Amino acid sequence: MRNALAIAAREFEEKRFVAYAAVAFAILPFVLSVIPGLNGKSPQETIALSSLIFATGFGVALAVMIGANFVGRDLSDNRMSFYFSRPVSSASIWFGKLTAGLLMVVGCFAVIIAPAWLVAGRNWRSISSLSLENLSIWLLTVALSLFLVAHLISTFARSQSPWIVVDFAAAVVCGLAIRFLVIPLAAGQASVLISRLSVYLAGVFVVAFVGGGLWQLDRGRTDRRRNHLALSQFFWGTMAIALLLAASFVAWVVSVKVGDLTGSIRATRSTNGPFAVITGTARGRSDYHAAFLMNAEDGSTIRIDPRAEWGVRYTRDGRSAVVPRSTGNFADMLIYTRGKAEPADTGLNIDAGDYFVSDDGERIATISHPSILSVYDVVQKRSLASARLPASKYVRAFFVTPDVVRIYLNATEGMKIMELDVRSRGLHDTGFVQSPGFVYFYSDPAGAHMLVRKSHEDLLTLSDARTGAPITTLASGTQVKTARFLRDGRIAIVDGPESATVLHILSAAGAPQHDIPLGPVKSSIVVGDDGTRCVLAAEAAAGVRRLIAVDLTRGVIAQRVDKVVWVPPGTLDLRPPIEPLRDVFYGEFSDQKNHIVSWNPATGGKRRIV
Amino acid sequence: MTDSAINITDLTVRYGRTLAVDNVALNVAKGSVYALVGRNGAGKSSLVRCLLGEQKPEQGTSMLFGEDAWSRRAALMQRIGIVTEEADAPPEMKVSSIARFCSRLYDRWDQGSVETRLRTFGVPLSSRFGSLSKGQKKQVSLALALANSPELLVLDDPTLGLDVVARRSLFEEVIGDLADRGTTIFITTHDLAGVETFADRVGMMESGRLVLDEEVDALKSRFRRIRFAAQPAAIDATVLRTTVMRSWGAGAEAIVSNYDDLAFERMRSASNIGTAEVEAMSLEEIFIAISGGKS
Numbered sequence: 045m046r047n048a049l050a051i052a053a054r055e056f057e058e059k060r061f062v063a064y065a066a067v068a069f070a071i072l073p074f075v076l077s078v079i080p081g082l083n084g085k086s087p088q089e090t091i092a093l094s095s096l097i098f099a100t101g102f103g104v105a106l107a108v109m110i111g112a113n114f115v116g117r118d119l120s121d122n123r124m125s126f127y128f129s130r131p132v133s134s135a136s137i138w139f140g141k142l143t144a145g146l147l148m149v150v151g152c153f154a155v156i157i158a159p160a161w162l163v164a165g166r167n168w169r170s171i172s173s174l175s176l177e178n179l180s181i182w183l184l185t186v187a188l189s190l191f192l193v194a195h196l197i198s199t200f201a202r203s204q205s206p207w208i209v210v211d212f213a214a215a216v217v218c219g220l221a222i223r224f225l226v227i228p229l230a231a232g233q234a235s236v237l238i239s240r241l242s243v244y245l246a247g248v249f250v251v252a253f254v255g256g257g258l259w260q261l262d263r264g265r266t267d268r269r270r271n272h273l274a275l276s277q278f279f280w281g282t283m284a285i286a287l288l289l290a291a292s293f294v295a296w297v298v299s300v301k302v303g304d305l306t307g308s309i310r311a312t313r314s315t316n317g318p319f320a321v322i323t324g325t326a327r328g329r330s331d332y333h334a335a336f337l338m339n340a341e342d343g344s345t346i347r348i349d350p351r352a353e354w355g356v357r358y359t360r361d362g363r364s365a366v367v368p369r370s371t372g373n374f375a376d377m378l379i380y381t382r383g384k385a386e387p388a389d390t391g392l393n394i395d396a397g398d399y400f401v402s403d404d405g406e407r408i409a410t411i412s413h414p415s416i417l418s419v420y421d422v423v424q425k426r427s428l429a430s431a432r433l434p435a436s437k438y439v440r441a442f443f444v445t446p447d448v449v450r451i452y453l454n455a456t457e458g459m460k461i462m463e464l465d466v467r468s469r470g471l472h473d474t475g476f477v478q479s480p481g482f483v484y485f486y487s488d489p490a491g492a493h494m495l496v497r498k499s500h501e502d503l504l505t506l507s508d509a510r511t512g513a514p515i516t517t518l519a520s521g522t523q524v525k526t527a528r529f530l531r532d533g534r535i536a537i538v539d540g541p542e543s544a545t546v547l548h549i550l551s552a553a554g555a556p557q558h559d560i561p562l563g564p565v566k567s568s569i570v571v572g573d574d575g576t577r578c579v580l581a582a583e584a585a586a587g588v589r590r591l592i593a594v595d596l597t598r599g600v601i602a603q604r605v606d607k608v609v610w611v612p613p614g615t616l617d618l619r620p621p622i623e624p625l626r627d628v629f630y631g632e633f634s635d636q637k638n639h640i641v642s643w644n645p646a647t648g649g650k651r652r653i654v
Numbered sequence: 655m656t657d658s659a660i661n662i663t664d665l666t667v668r669y670g671r672t673l674a675v676d677n678v679a680l681n682v683a684k685g686s687v688y689a690l691v692g693r694n695g696a697g698k699s700s701l702v703r704c705l706l707g708e709q710k711p712e713q714g715t716s717m718l719f720g721e722d723a724w725s726r727r728a729a730l731m732q733r734i735g736i737v738t739e740e741a742d743a744p745p746e747m748k749v750s751s752i753a754r755f756c757s758r759l760y761d762r763w764d765q766g767s768v769e770t771r772l773r774t775f776g777v778p779l780s781s782r783f784g785s786l787s788k789g790q791k792k793q794v795s796l797a798l799a800l801a802n803s804p805e806l807l808v809l810d811d812p813t814l815g816l817d818v819v820a821r822r823s824l825f826e827e828v829i830g831d832l833a834d835r836g837t838t839i840f841i842t843t844h845d846l847a848g849v850e851t852f853a854d855r856v857g858m859m860e861s862g863r864l865v866l867d868e869e870v871d872a873l874k875s876r877f878r879r880i881r882f883a884a885q886p887a888a889i890d891a892t893v894l895r896t897t898v899m900r901s902w903g904a905g906a907e908a909i910v911s912n913y914d915d916l917a918f919e920r921m922r923s924a925s926n927i928g929t930a931e932v933e934a935m936s937l938e939e940i941f942i943a944i945s946g947g948k949s
Binding site for chain 2: 124128263
C-alpha cells in the first residue's frame with residue numbers, strides 16, 4: 045500500500061502539468077463570458093456550457109492519453125525495469141499507476157466542470173434537459189471507459205506481437221456473443237434484463253481490466269510481449285467465462301415454458317382452428333416476455349419468437365399457423381402444422397411488410413416496400429407472380445382461390461378492389477366502393493359477397509365482393525354495431541340502441557330469420573359460430589364485458605360468462621373460418637394473478653390455460 | 655543459510671523459436687565478484703532478467719540468497735542494487751525526485767551517499783533525468799543502486815557510456831571498495847581489462863550457452879601464447895591443446911588452453927621445436943581466443 049501510494053505520487057508529480065492545464069481550462073470559461081459576442085444569453089450560461097465542453101473534451105482526451113501511456117509507454121520504452129528493480133510488488137506498481145491515472149482523469153474533469161456547478165447550480169435545468177449530476181456522471185463514465193480501452197489497445201498494439209490477431213478475433217467473437225445474447229432478450233422486450241446484462245458485462249469488463257492489468261505486470265513484468273500475452277489471456281479468459289455464464293442465464297431465461305408464466309399474460313386466439321399465441325413473463329426472468337404457439341386442441345405449446353405475437357397468420361382451414369422468426373431486418377416464415385412436432389421453413393422471408401396466407405397454407409402473398417405484391421408457393425419454394433400496387437396506406441387481401449388474390453386498397457375517395465391472377469400474372473382493377481371515410485367489410489366464405497359499412501354513415505349493405513357494387517341494404521339508421529357472415533353463409537348483425545340491442549340472423553340473401561334480444565350492449569363483436577351457436581363478445585356498460593353464446597335454432601342466449609376480457613384473434617379475418625368454433629379464450633385479470641381461460645360455448649365448461 | 659548469493663540451475667529462456675539461454679547453471683559465492691562476458695546477443699541480458707526476477711525462465715531456477723528470484727523478487731530487491739544496461743528512470747523526473755522516490759521504497763537508504771556521489775561526478779540534482787548525458791545517467795543509476803547498501807550489486811554493462819575517469823572510478827573505487835567490504839558483485843561487461851584485476855570468477859556466454867565458468871586465476875594460468883621462432887612440427891594435442899595457431903613472422907604463434915610448464919618443456923625437448931617464447935595472456939585476449947578471434 046505504501047509503495048503503491050509512492051508510485052501514485054510519483055505519477056502525479058510527473059504529470060503535474062496536466063493539473064495546471066485543467067486549472068487553466070477551469071478559468072477559461074470566465075474569460076469567455078466577458079468577451080462581447082461570446083457571452084450568449086447570459087454570462088452564467090456561457091460559463092456553464094463552455095466549462096462542460098472543456099471538461100468533456102479535456103476529460104476524454106486525457107483519459108485516452110493516460111490510458112494509452114500509463115503502463116504501455118513504460119513497457120515500449122523499456123522503462124518498466126525502473127520499478128521492477130526496486131522492492132515493490134507488481135500489485136503496487138499496477139495499483140499505484142492505475143490510481144494515479146484514474147484520479148487524474150476524475151480530478152481534472154471535476155476541476156474543469158466546477159464552474160458549471162458553481163455558476164449554473166440549480167438553474168442548470170433551464171440549459172439542458174439532463175441534470176448536471178447525470179450529465180457529469182455519464183461523461184465521466186465515457187471518459188473512464190475510454191481510459192480502460194486505451195490501455196488495452198495500447199498494450200496490445202505496442203507489443204508489436206502477432207498475438208494481436210488473436211485479440212482482434214477475440215474482440216469480434218465477444219462482440220458477436222454479446223449481440224447474440226441481446227437479440228433474444230430484445231425480442232422478448234426484456235429491457236430491464238438487457239440493462240442488467242449491460243451492467244454485469246460492464247462490471248466484468250472492469251474486473252477483467254483491473255485483474256488483467258495486475259496479471260500482465262505480475263506475469264509479464266518488464267517484457268512487453270509477455271505483458272501483452274498475459275493481459276490478453278486474462279482479459280479474454282475472464283470475458284469468455286463471463287459470457288458463458290451470461291449465455292447460460294439467457295438460455296435459461298428463454299427456455300421458459302408456458303406453465304412458468306406468471307405476469308403480463310396476454311393471448312390471441314385464432315378463430316381459424318385450434319391455434320393461440322400466449323405471451324407473458326415468468327418468475328425469476330424479470331421482464332422477458334416469452335411467446336408460445338398453443339394448439340388448444342391437445343394443449344401442446346411451441347416456443348416462438350416473442351416478436352411474432354402480432355405477426356402470426358392462420359390458414360382458413362385451421363390446419364396451420366404461419367409464424368415469422370426475426371433474423372435481423374428480415375423474418376423467416378415458418379409453418380406450424382397440426383400433428384407435426386417441428387415447423388417447416390417456407391424458405392420465404394419478408395421485411396416489415398404484411399402478408400396473407402391461402403386457405404390451405406400452400407401459398408403466401410406478401411406486400412413489401414414499395415407496395416410490391418408477390419405470391420409465393422410454399423411447396424415449390426418459389427415466387428409465382430408479383431405486381432406493384434397503387435400507393436395506399438391500408439391494404440387488406442385474401443386468397444379467393446389459390447390462384448387469385450383479391451386486394452382491397454384504401455384510396456382517396458373510397459376502397460379500390462383489385463385481383464392478382466397468378467396464372468396470367470396480371471393485376472386487374474375489379475371494383476370500387478365510393479366512400480369519403482374508411483370502409484369496413486366482411487366477406488362471405490366464397491368471397492362472392494361482402495357486408496359493407498362506411499365510417500361516416502349508419503348503413504349496412506350487402507355488396508358484390510369483387511366489384512363492390514351494392515346488392516341490397518341490410519340496415520339503415522339502426523346503429524349497427526357489428527355484422528359478419530357465419531360459416532354457413534348466413535348473416536349475423538347486432539344493432540339497436542345501447543339499452544336494447546338485438547342480434548339479427550339473416551339468410552345469405554339478406555332475408556330475416558331470427559331476432560334475438562341481447563339486452564343492454566354498448567358494443568359487440570361476433571367471435572364466430574359452430575353451426576348451432578353464435579358467440580359474441582359484448583360490452584354491456586363501460587368496463588362490463590361478457591361472452592354470449594346464442595342458440596341459433598331456438599333464438600335464445602344459451603350460455604353467458606360475465607366480467608371477462610375476450611381474447612381477440614390477433615389477425616384481421618375477412619372471411620369466416622372453415623372449421624366450427626370450438627372454444628373462446630378470455631382473460632381473468634386481477635392485481636394478484638392473470639389467467640387465460642378456455643370457455644366452451646356449447647357446454648359452458650371452463651378450463652384454465654395459463 | 656546458503657553460501658551462494660546467486661545460484662542458477664538449468665536455466666533456459668526461449669523467445670518463440672529462438673533459444674536465448676540454453677540450460678545455463680552457475681553459482682556465485684557470497685562476497686565474490688563474478689564477471690559474465692559474451693558478445694552481443696549471447697544471452698547475457700536474458701540471463702540477468704531472470705536473475706533479477708524480471709522474467710520467468712522457461713525452465714530452471716534462479717535463486718538469490720537461497721530464494722527464488724521470480725516469486726520473491728520484491729522482497730529480494732531490498733538486498734540488491736541494480737544498474738541496468740539502459741537508463742530506465744523516467745526522463746521527465748528530476749534526479750532529486752528520483753532519489754526521493756526510491757528512498758521511500760527501501761528499508762535502508764543513505765540519501766547522503768547519493769548526493770555525495772552525484773556531486774563528485776558533477777551530476778546536478780535539479781536536472782531532469784532525460785537531459786543528462788549517458789555517463790551521468792549511469793552515475794545516477796549507480797548512486798541509487800548503492801544507496802541501500804546492497805548485499806549484491808548487479809551491474810549490467812555498467813561502463814557503457816562512461817568516460818575513462820568514470821570508468822576507472824567505477825572499477826577501482828566502487829567495485830574494488832565494495833568487493834573489499836564483502837559485497838557480492840555480478841557484472842556483465844565487455845570491458846574485460848576493467849574487471850580483470852578484481853573479478854574472482856568469470857563466465858562466458860556464447861549463443862545462449864555458458865561456455866566458460868572458471869576462477870580468473872585458474873583461467874589465466876592455463877592460457878598461454880607461445881611464439882615459435884620457426885614453424886614447429888605438429889604440436890601433440892594430448893600435451894598442449896591449441897586454441898589458435900597462426901603464422902607469426904617466420905615462425906608461428908599458438909594459444910594453448912591447458913598450459914603447463916613441465917609438459918611444455920617435455921614437448922619442446924622431445925619435438926626439437928627450437929626457440930619458443932611463452933607469454934601470459936590478459937582476460938581480453940583469452941576471451942578473443944575462446945570466441946574464435948572475433949571481438
